[in-house]
Amino acid sequence: MNAAVFSVAGFNHRLCPAGLREQLYVEDVDQPALLARLRAAGVAEAMILSTCDRVELWMAEGDVAALDILAEAARLDPASLAGYRFALAEEAALRHVFAVASALESHVIGEPQVLGQVKATHRLARDAGMIGPVLEPVLQAAYQAAKRVRSETAIGERPVSLAAAACQLARDVQGDLSRCGALLLGTGEMGEFLAGQLLAAGLDRVSVIGRTARRAEAVARRLGGHFATLEELPQALPEADIVVACHGEGRYTLSADMVEGALRRRKRRPVFLVDLGVPGDIEPAVNRLDDAFLYDLEELEQVALQGRARREAEAGAAWAILEAELAAFRRQAAEREAVPALTALRESFEAARLAVLADLPPHDPAREAVDRATRLLANRLLHRPTLALRELAAAGQDQAAIEALLRRLFMDTKDEE
Template identity: 50%
Template sequence: MTDTAVSRLVVVGANHRSSSLALRDALFVEDAAVPGVLAMLRDRCGLTQAMLLSTCDRVEVMAVDADPGACGAALSRFLAEIACIDPADAAGQIYTLTGEDAVHHGFAVAASLDSQIIGEPHVLGQVKAAWRLARDAGMAGAELEAVVQGAFACAKRVRSETAIAQGPVSVASSAVQTARDLHGDLDRTRGLIVGTGDMAELMAEAFQAAGLTRLTVTAPRDTLADGLARRIDAHALPFDQLPEALRGSDVVVTAVGGRTYAITLEQVRDALRKRRQRPIFLVDAGIPGDIEPAVNREENAFLYDLDDLEHIALSGRAGREAAARAAWDVVGQEVAAFLKRRAARDAAPAITALRDHAEALRAEALAAAGGDADKATRLLVNRLLHEPSCFLRDVAERGDEDTRRAAEALLRRLFALHDDKESDR
């Protein structure tokens, strides 16, 4: 491959398909530590253009180097070193991509096509954050920036032209989407978390990310409710005030898992009367269940358990996988367009040199002709064709028929020459 901006690109890393979770955990770099790692890449690997993307799905370095093969080997050793493992043990789990393959990979990552959950919206934000850190560290050169900006443009097209980001793909996102279908924008709703299990915190964070900011936590043990409320920046309420809290809540998530129902049919009926039948969305994430099943028969009470939400999530995943085919087409188009633009830029210096050479020969011919235009043009033509003619004769004399034919074909294409035999047909 010729020495172009694209050919100097290299990506080295480990992702959810190539490596074990243990290796990715060992490789993981916190945001605060990224500048230090980038400095090590500069000082120890001699890189001037590099970015580090470190997420739960992947840890990889994208860099530009004059010798991508040697750079890839050095980066593999570097990653093994920061993970404190033998490079031989990591060899089968760390991949190296160069040139066009590296471009295609980078575009696919930004478009969230290389993620465990296809279409996850936060992936592009992670790539942008990694790029900001590289830029702040002075590692964002023009060649690397061109690839990264191309990846951002590709991700934008994928988002706007395909349905890859539509449909919930996890239990928590299914709950959020269902709540939105019922209530609309969640920033106008109130939420209640009953219990402090892991699913309660996960659901709370998902709803907060979706815009539900007015959140109350209650649990049979007040100390646990206080702790969860502090962690998620919510309000804590004594458990004996649950019936009152239920009346003011539009979204209710339970994760108690006790021997008796935390929320009964009568409590929900009372809450609906006080709410003038404004609907309540309830998620029962308790094992065993926390909400009396008969609640689901109430006209304005919408009760979902984990199985219900998992069915919605499975449907969303299937929809995204179908949309991924169209998204991959977009990635292919964007990679092809990017490579074409970069090839044009790489050819620009040679074109400029050719023009400068022709202009110099023109000036020499004019000076040598002493104002005789006919003589000047003959001199110019002879001088322009001298080197190509010598090259063709030299190749022919060496008996290198393949090179002669290739050179002759290139000259015919460059100067739009036609074979006399072909023109006679």
């Protein structure tokens, strides 16, 4: 690949505010038309990566001016976006693509979604005929780098948000969430969000108890669960493997005695409790009960902070992997550029070998032996030049000068004289 034709331009979380990125966001259904406009504008290859963190063009034979097409599609004045955009080319663009695929350029380092988003965008662009010999090898190399980062570091293993921390702790206590049920005590937004995250993480079922049956029913409907009244709490509590409290009454809705009674009825099967209330909804004495695991907002935040710190610590090892993969990609790309010269050199030797065979009579008994001997000789003579040419190409030597020297030394130059 000729890196000079590869570039990246766009808007990301480092330079562009969230509201503006939201306006620029490109839905999947709109990508084919925008890719067609980019092709008409002279961009040879392109994909549009549009996520909550970034809206970017990854291009072959394109430049920052292509962003005007995205701005116009969003009904924004391109000139007004000049201070929010960035543009990278050649080596910097390659490093950016590798880092994005490996979640090292994400707002939350190590987040798992971005690689899937890159691959989905890749498919859209390929279906539109906008992936070719420049972007395809870059993307495949970026996927390989991302795979190594995931498998050789712990960058994605620790929770970095309150919801992720709660889901991880729920798994630690209960194991497989697909066998668990949760009780949402209260109808606040934070509690509903956490219940939704638990369901997304594999939770089997959820029940909702609220101040009023109407509000509890509405939340339960959105979560695909059941609802009950506060009076039914003593019956619902023993059935819950996970309790999320966000009642907000200003007094304890769950006492230690209530939880102890539920544990007895559960035959001491553990309960994981999350108290999102400020002030708390669950009596702190619950923490002293065997088989009850209570976390409040402050404790969840501490778990999330530890996860962020761990991911930051792993970032150094991840970047080292990335640099190694970039070096390997550059070397392979340079070696590919040497292939035409190697092919021409081998063709020159083969022509000379066949000329020697042509001097022999057609039925000469030595012909077969001469054919084998000259073929073996040519391969041996070409072995060291082949290795040297690939090494010189990988080292960044002037390819044109090397090819000119090869032609002068080994190839027929009568046409040039």
